[in-house]
Amino acid sequence: MSVTAAQGFLASGVAAGIKESGDPDLALVVNRGPSRAAAGVFTSNRVQAAPVRWSRRALADGRISAVVLNSGGANACTGQAGAVDARLMAERTARELGVDPYETAVCSTGLIGVLLPMDKVTAGIGAAAARLSPEGGEDAAVAIKTTDSVHKTAVASGPGGWTVGGMAKGAGMLAPGLATMLVVLTTDADVSAPALDATLRQAVRTTFDRVDSDGCMSTNDTVLLLASGASGVTPDAADFAGAVHTVCLDLARQLTADAEGASKEIEVEVVGAASEGDAVTVGRSVARNNLLKCALHGEDPNWGRVLSAIGTTDAVFDPDRLDVAINGVWVCRDGAAGESRDKVDLSGRRIRITVDLRSGDASAVIWTNDLTAEYVHENSAYSS
Amino acid sequence: MSVTAAQGFLASGVAAGIKESGDPDLALVVNRGPSRAAAGVFTSNRVQAAPVRWSRRALADGRISAVVLNSGGANACTGQAGAVDARLMAERTARELGVDPYETAVCSTGLIGVLLPMDKVTAGIGAAAARLSPEGGEDAAVAIKTTDSVHKTAVASGPGGWTVGGMAKGAGMLAPGLATMLVVLTTDADVSAPALDATLRQAVRTTFDRVDSDGCMSTNDTVLLLASGASGVTPDAADFAGAVHTVCLDLARQLTADAEGASKEIEVEVVGAASEGDAVTVGRSVARNNLLKCALHGEDPNWGRVLSAIGTTDAVFDPDRLDVAINGVWVCRDGAAGESRDKVDLSGRRIRITVDLRSGDASAVIWTNDLTAEYVHENSAYSS
Numbered sequence: 001m002s003v004t005a006a007q008g009f010l011a012s013g014v015a016a017g018i019k020e021s022g023d024p025d026l027a028l029v030v031n032r033g034p035s036r037a038a039a040g041v042f043t044s045n046r047v048q049a050a051p052v053r054w055s056r057r058a059l060a061d062g063r064i065s066a067v068v069l070n071s072g073g074a075n076a077c078t079g080q081a082g083a084v085d086a087r088l089m090a091e092r093t094a095r096e097l098g099v100d101p102y103e104t105a106v107c108s109t110g111l112i113g114v115l116l117p118m119d120k121v122t123a124g125i126g127a128a129a130a131r132l133s134p135e136g137g138e139d140a141a142v143a144i145k146t147t148d149s150v151h152k153t154a155v156a157s158g159p160g161g162w163t164v165g166g167m168a169k170g171a172g173m174l175a176p177g178l179a180t181m182l183v184v185l186t187t188d189a190d191v192s193a194p195a196l197d198a199t200l201r202q203a204v205r206t207t208f209d210r211v212d213s214d215g216c217m218s219t220n221d222t223v224l225l226l227a228s229g230a231s232g233v234t235p236d237a238a239d240f241a242g243a244v245h246t247v248c249l250d251l252a253r254q255l256t257a258d259a260e261g262a263s264k265e266i267e268v269e270v271v272g273a274a275s276e277g278d279a280v281t282v283g284r285s286v287a288r289n290n291l292l293k294c295a296l297h298g299e300d301p302n303w304g305r306v307l308s309a310i311g312t313t314d315a316v317f318d319p320d321r322l323d324v325a326i327n328g329v330w331v332c333r334d335g336a337a338g339e340s341r342d343k344v345d346l347s348g349r350r351i352r353i354t355v356d357l358r359s360g361d362a363s364a365v366i367w368t369n370d371l372t373a374e375y376v377h378e379n380s381a382y383s384s
Numbered sequence: 385m386s387v388t389a390a391q392g393f394l395a396s397g398v399a400a401g402i403k404e405s406g407d408p409d410l411a412l413v414v415n416r417g418p419s420r421a422a423a424g425v426f427t428s429n430r431v432q433a434a435p436v437r438w439s440r441r442a443l444a445d446g447r448i449s450a451v452v453l454n455s456g457g458a459n460a461c462t463g464q465a466g467a468v469d470a471r472l473m474a475e476r477t478a479r480e481l482g483v484d485p486y487e488t489a490v491c492s493t494g495l496i497g498v499l500l501p502m503d504k505v506t507a508g509i510g511a512a513a514a515r516l517s518p519e520g521g522e523d524a525a526v527a528i529k530t531t532d533s534v535h536k537t538a539v540a541s542g543p544g545g546w547t548v549g550g551m552a553k554g555a556g557m558l559a560p561g562l563a564t565m566l567v568v569l570t571t572d573a574d575v576s577a578p579a580l581d582a583t584l585r586q587a588v589r590t591t592f593d594r595v596d597s598d599g600c601m602s603t604n605d606t607v608l609l610l611a612s613g614a615s616g617v618t619p620d621a622a623d624f625a626g627a628v629h630t631v632c633l634d635l636a637r638q639l640t641a642d643a644e645g646a647s648k649e650i651e652v653e654v655v656g657a658a659s660e661g662d663a664v665t666v667g668r669s670v671a672r673n674n675l676l677k678c679a680l681h682g683e684d685p686n687w688g689r690v691l692s693a694i695g696t697t698d699a700v701f702d703p704d705r706l707d708v709a710i711n712g713v714w715v716c717r718d719g720a721a722g723e724s725r726d727k728v729d730l731s732g733r734r735i736r737i738t739v740d741l742r743s744g745d746a747s748a749v750i751w752t753n754d755l756t757a758e759y760v761h762e763n764s765a766y767s768s
Contacts, residue, residue, distance in 0.1 A: 047695030047703045047719070077691050079704070079720030112688035113721050216675045216689075217696045290674070290755075291600045291763050298764025304496035305600075307461050311431030312601045319431045320463070335431070336463030337497050371674075373757035379675050380682025 002137025002153035003029050005165030006188040008228025011136035013143030016124025018072035018110075018117060024143035026124035029067040029184050030097060030132060035229030038064035039197035040105070041204045043221035049076030050086040051106035052220055058090065058105050062193025064226055065099040067184055068125060069107040069144050071169070076112035076219040085116050092122050096129035107182045107222050109146055109169060141167035144182055147378070149258055154250035156243040162189040162231040164243040168251040183208070183223040185247060189240055190229035199241050200225045206364075207248035210280070213259045213369045215288040223248075256367045261375030264296055266368045267352045274360035278315035282355060283366035285309045293371035299346035303332040306353060316359045323356040386521025386537035389549030390572035392416050392612025395520035397527030400508020402456030402494075402501060408527035410508035413451040413568050414481060414516060419613030422448035423581035424489070425588045427605035433460030434470040435490040436604055442474065442489050446577025448610055449483035451568055452509060453491040455530050455553070460496035460603040469500050476506050480513035491566045491606050493530055493553060525551035528566055531762070533642055538634035540627040546573035546615040548627040552635040567592065567607040569631060573624055574613035583625050584609045590748075591632035594664070597643045597753045599672040607632075640751045645759030648680055650752045651736045658744035662699035666739060667750035669693045677755035683730035687716045690737060700743045707740040 004011050009031055016026040031038075040059045042052050058064065068089050075082045086106050094101035108116070131139075141151040148169050155165040166185035191199070204223055225244065235243075256265050268286045273279035286292065289309040295302035303324045310322060324332035329343045388395050393415055400410040415422075424443045426436050442448065452473050459466045470490050478485035492500070515523075525535040532553050539549040550569035575583070588607055609628065619627075640649050652670045657663035670676065673693040679686035687708045694706060708716035713727045 045692060045695040046697075046701075047691045047706075074688075077688050077716070077720055079718060082720070112692070113716070214674050216673055217692065219688075219692050219695065289600055290598050290759075294760050294763035297760065300764065304461050304603075307431045308429060308496070308601065308603050311429040311603065313430075317430075322431075332461070332497070334463060336461055336466070371760055373760045375674075376678050376681065376755055376757045376760060379678035380684065 001155050001165060002141045002167045003165055003184050003186045004134050004137035005155040006163040006186045006228065008032050008188050008230030009186045010132040010134055011140040012128045012131040012133060013136065013139035014124055014128045014131060016127065017120040018070055025070055025072040026121065026128050027069045027140035027143040028093065028128045028132060029140060029186065031065055031226045031228050033228055035190055035227055036063045036065050036103060037191060037193040037196055037227045038062060039193060039200040039225045041200060041223045043218055045217045045219050047077065047219050049074055049108060049220040050078055050082035051075055051108045052222060053083065054086040054090060055105040055107065055222060058102055063103050064105050064224065065103040066093055066097050067105045067107060067224060068093040069182060070121060071109050071144050071146050073108060073110040073114055073116045074112040074220050075108040075116050078113065078115050081115055085118055088118060089121060092125045096125060105224055109144065109182050109220055112219060137165065137167065144169040147260055152251055152254040154247045156246040158189065158235050158239045158243045160233045160235065162187060162233045162235055164247050166247045166251055168255060170255045183251060185225040185244065187227045188229065188231035189227055190232065190234045191227045191240060195237065196225050196227055199244050202241060203245040203248040207245065207252040210365060211252050211256055211367050212284055212287045213256060252367065256369060259369040260378050261372045262369035263372055264370040265350050266296060266370065268366045268368060269352060269354045269363065270357065271354065271363040272356040272358045272360060273362040274316035276362045276364055279362050279364035281313050282310055282315050282357065283364050285313050286353065286355065287366045287368035290371055296346065296351055297370035297372050301326045301331055301341045301344035301346060306355065307332065307335065310355060315357065317357040321358045323358065325354040327352055385539050385549060386525045386551045387413050387549055387568050387570045388518050388521035389539040390547040390570045390612065392572050392614030393570045394516040394518055395524040396512045396515040396517060397520065397523035398508055398511045398515060400511065401504040402454055409454055409456040410505065410512050411453045411524035411527040412477065412512045412516060413524060415449055415610045415612050417612055419574055419611055420447045420449050420487060421575060421577040421580055421611045422446060423577060423584040423609045425584060425607045427602055429601045429603050431461065431603050433458055433492060433604040434462055434466035435459055435492045436606060437467065438470040438474060439489040439491065439606060442486055447487050448489050448608065449487040450477055450481050451489045451491060451608060452477040453528050453566060454505060455493050455528050457492060457494040457498055457500045458496040458604050459492040459500050462497065462499050465499055469502055472502060473505060476509045480509060489608055493528065493566050493604055496603060521549065521551065528553040531644055536635055536638040538631045540630040542573065542619050542623045542627045544617045544619065546571060546617045546619055548631050550631045550635055552639060554639045567635060569609040569628065571611050572613065572615040573611060574616065574618045575611045575624060579621065580609050580611055583628050586625060587629040587632040591629065591636040594749060595636050595640055595751050596668055596671045597640060636751065640753060643753040644762045645756045646753035647756055648754040649734050650680060650754065652750045652752060653736060653747065654739045654741065655747040656740040656742045656744060657746040658700035660746045660748055663746050663748035665697050666694055666699045666741065667748050669697050670737065670739065671750045671752035674755055680730065680735055681754035681756050685710045685715055685725045685728035685730060690739065691716065691719065694739060699741065701741040705742045707742065709738040711736055
C-alpha cells in the first residue's frame with residue numbers, strides 16, 4: 001500500500017546509519033510515469049530548512065520524478081553548508097536513477113541545527129536505489145519515522161481504476177526538535193500539474209492545516225503529490241478531489257492519534273461562525289490553550305477556559321451569546337453555566353468540543369491533543 | 385508597605401468563607417483623599433468578568449474611593465446574575481464606607497463560571513470595613529492570593545516625600561481557572577486622573593503586558609492606580625513615571641517568579657528589531673513555544689526551537705541573518721549553528737535568551753517560564 005499502491009511507482013527504505021539507533025532512516029519514491037506531474041505544499045514558517053528550499057525550486061515547473069527522504073536530521077538552520085547538502089542529495093539520487101536532479105525533491109526530518117552525515121546519506125541513497133520495488137511503500141513509510149510509534153499509510157481508489165496512496169510521518173505536529181510532518185502522496189490517475197496543485201491545496205487546507213497539536217509550526221513540513229498517469233484514466237475532478245481528501249484526512253487523523261505524550265484526541269468544532277476564517281481562528285485559539293489542554297488531560301470539563309480562549313480572538317461573536325458543548329453536553333449557554341458539568345464523560349480517548357458562535361453559518365474543525373507530563377518529558381529530553 | 389505605604393489609604397483583609405480552605409479571601413482598599421483620582425487597565429479579553437465590566441464603568445470619571453477584592457471566585461461567565469452580584473458588592477462596600485457606589489471598584493479572582501456565595505461576601509465586606517487600618521496593606525495582599533505561594537507587594541518613594549506602593553496576585557498569569565492577575569497601586573502624590581492614566585498605561589505596557597507565562601489571557605485582569613494626594617506634593621512627571629514603573633516591574637517579576645509549576649524564570653530579550661512592535665511579537669512567539677519551554681525545563685539549549693518560533697511571525701528579519709544567544713553564548717549565528725551549545729550553563733533558575741533580528745534598533749523583553757510536569761498536574765486538577 002502506501003506510496004506504491006498506485007501503479008507507476010517504486011519505493012524503498014533502508015537503514016543508512018544516520019540514526020544512532022540503526023533504525024531505517026532513508027527512503028526513495030520514484031515515479032516511472034508516463035506522467036511526472038506533481039504538486040507540493042510546504043511549511044509557511046519563514047525559517048525554512050534547506051530541503052524545503054530545494055524542493056520548492058524543483059517543483060516550480062510542476063514535474064517531480066523522484067523524492068529522497070531521510071529521518072535522523074532535519075537539515076534546518078544549517079546555513080550554506082546545509083543548502084549544498086540538500087543539493088547533493090538530489091544530485092546523487094538523480095544520478096542513481098537516471099533522472100533530472102531538478103526533478104528530484106528532498107525531504108529531511110529530525111533534529112534541527114545539525115549537518116547531515118553526508119557519507120552515510122550518499123551510501124544510503126545507493127543502497128535504497130538498489131532496493132527499489134513496486135512493493136516498497138511500507139519500507140519507505142517506516143524509514144521516515146522519527147518519534148512516531150507507528151508508520152502511517154493510507155489509500156483510496158476511484159471509479160475507473162485509479163488509486164491515491166500515501167505515507168506520512170509526524171507525531172501530531174508536536175515532533176520534538178520540530179522534526180515535522182512529511183507526507184508523500186502518489187496516484188496513477190492522469191492529472192495535470194495545475195489540477196494536482198489545486199486539488200492538493202484544497203485537501204490540505206481542511207486536513208493537515210487543521211491539525212494543531214501543540215501550536216508549534218515546523219521548518220520542514222512538506223506534502224507532495226505525484227501523479228504517474230499509469231492507470232491511463234483521467235478522473236472526474238470531484239472524484240479525484242474526494243479521494244485525495246480522504247487520504248489526507250486519514251493521514252492527518254493518524255498524526256493526531258500518535259501525538260507524543262498525548263492521552264486524548266480532541267476535536268474542536270466551531271459552528272455558527274460568520275466566516276470559515278473566524279471558525280478556524282476560534283478553533284485554533286481553543287486548541288492552543290494550555291490551561292484547557294491540561295484540564296482535558298485531567299478529564300475536567302472546564303468550559304471557562306474555552307470561553308477565555310475564544311475571547312482572545314477577533315472573530316464575530318457576542319460574549320453573552322456563546323454556547324459550548326463538551327462531548328455533547330451544553331455546559332455553557334449564553335456565555336454562562338448551562339447543563340451540569342457532572343453529565344460530561346471524559347473518560348474516553350476521544351473528546352469533542354463544540355463552540356457555537358451564533359453569528360453565521362460557517363464552521364470548521366481543528367484537531368488537537370491534551371497536554372501531559374509525558375509531553376513535557378519527551379520534549380525536554382530529546383536532543384540532550 | 386503594600387497599598388498602605390502611601391499616606392491617605394486604609395486597607396484590610398479577612399477570611400469571609402468564600403474559600404473552602406478558610407484562608408483570607410476578601411480585601412478592602414480605601415482612599416481617604418483629599419484626592420480620589422484614579423486610573424485602571426483591564427484585560428483585553430473580549431470575555432470579561434462581571435467585576436471588570438463594573439469597574440470599567442466606575443472608573444469612567446477618573447475617580448475611585450474604594451476597591452473591594454475577593455479571591456475564591458472570579459465571577460466570570462456568570463451572566464446577568466453575576467452582573468447583579470458585582471453591583472451588590474460595590475453597593476454594600478459603599479454603604480459601609482459612606483462613599484459613592486459608582487466610585488467603588490470591584491475585583492474578583494478564582495474559578496470561573498461559578499456564582500459567588502453572596503451571603504458570605506456581604507458579611508465579609510462588613511467585617512473587612514471594621515478592620516480597616518493604615519497598616520492593613522499586608523493583610524489585603526494576603527487576602528487576594530489564590531494559588532500564589534507568597535503575597536506580593538512593592539513600594540518606591542520619590543523626591544519630596546511621596547510614595548507609590550502596591551500589591552499583586554497571580555501565579556505568573558498561568559493561574560488555573562484563569563483566576564488571573566489583580567494589582568492595586570496607591571500613591572499619596574497629587575496627580576490628576578488623566579496624568580495617572582497616561583503614567584499607568586505606559587508602565588503597564590512595558591511590565592505586566594510583557595509577562596507571558598503561558599499565553600493564556602484572563603477574563604479578570606485588572607490593574608488600578610489610586611492617588612490620595614495626601615503628601616501634598618505634585619511630583620515631577622518623569623519622577624512619578626519612574627516610581628510607578630519601578631513598582632510595576634517589581635510586582636511583574638514577582639508574578640513570574642511565583643509561576644505555578646515553573647522551575648525556570650526566562651527572559652526573552654529581542655534586539656535589533658525594526659520596531660518595538662516587532663520585538664514584542666517575536667518575544668511573545670518565542671515565549672509561547674511549548675517545545676522550547678520543555679527544552680529549557682530539561683536544560684537543553686535548543687536554539688532551533690527559538691528560530692522556528694521566530695519564523696512564524698511577520699516581523700522584519702532575514703532568516704539567514706538571525707543570531708541567538710542563550711545565557712550569553714551565541715549558539716546561533718546567521719541562522720545556523722554558532723558557538724558550541726556545550727558552553728551554555730542552564731543549571732540556574734534564571735535564563736536569558738537574546739534574539740538579534742539585525743533589522744533595526746528597537747528592542748523588548750518578554751518574561752516567561754518553562755513548561756513542566758508540575759504545571760500540567762496543577763492545571764489538570766484545579767476545579768475537580
